[in-house]
Amino acid sequence: MTRRVSVNVTPAERIARIVIGVVGTVGGLLVIAGGASLWSVVLAVLLIAAGLDLVVTGSTGHCPLYQRLGHVPASLKGGTS
Structure with a gap:
């Protein structure tokens, strides 16, 4: 049994989430690879984690926080997504 989630992120925001998420993930990996201090590794x-969240929500088109807040972009209202 599969449950389909509604798309609540616009196409432009989806692209931005994926790009920013990838940049954040790669940046975090580079900091860890540099062997910096404990605090910088934690950050x-x-x-x-934030970058991966952005990549996932961007690629699926569904943001659970938007859903909890009841946010639907104006361009998606009335659509059949």
Whole structure:
């Protein structure tokens, strides 16, 4: 049984989320690879997690936070997504 989630992120925002997410993930990985201090590694892990979240929400087109807040972009209202 599959459950289909509604698309609540516009196409332009989806692209931006994916690009920014990839940049954040790669940046975090580079900080960790540099072998920096403990605090910078912790922050890099958080950056990687945020980046991966942006990539996932951008690629699926569904943002759980938007859903909880009841946010639907004007361009998607009335659509059959």
